Amino acid sequence: MTKKLFTLDEVSHHNHSKDCWLLIHGKVYNVTKFLDDHPGGDDVLLSSTGKDATNDFDDIGHSTSAVAMMDEFYVGDIDTSTIPSKVQYTPPKQPHYNQDKTPEFIIKLLQFLLPMFILGVAFGIRYYAKSA
Secondary structure, eight states, rough: OEEEEEEEHHHTTTTTTTTTEEEETTTTOOGGGGGTTTTTOOHHHHHHTSSBBBHHHHHHHOOOHHHHGGGGEEEEEGGGSOOOOOOOOOOOOOOOOOOGGHHHHHHHHHHHHHHHHHHHHHHHHHHHHHHH
């Protein structure tokens, strides 16, 4: 029996509890019948639909028996040309952070200057009270 070649778009349409397919290591698996039996719950599998779930699968560290069990759910391979290439993440440009203009800086400045002002007033009153 020859297995079918699927596009990522075809696989991504199978993304709910009545019809759940996963793409792992370039192979397509129909795990619909396994949703109720998955030790991590069906939400884990459903959240990995519509994309290459290889990293999700490998990060968990499945047992060899779990990996062997996948054969019964195998339905075909993925057309790798339909998987988008990995895009390098570039953070968005942000304006330069000027800490001197933040409210936190003003608060810290006041926490320092206000006690100094009160102390100065106290010394001033004492000085003028002694001289009078």
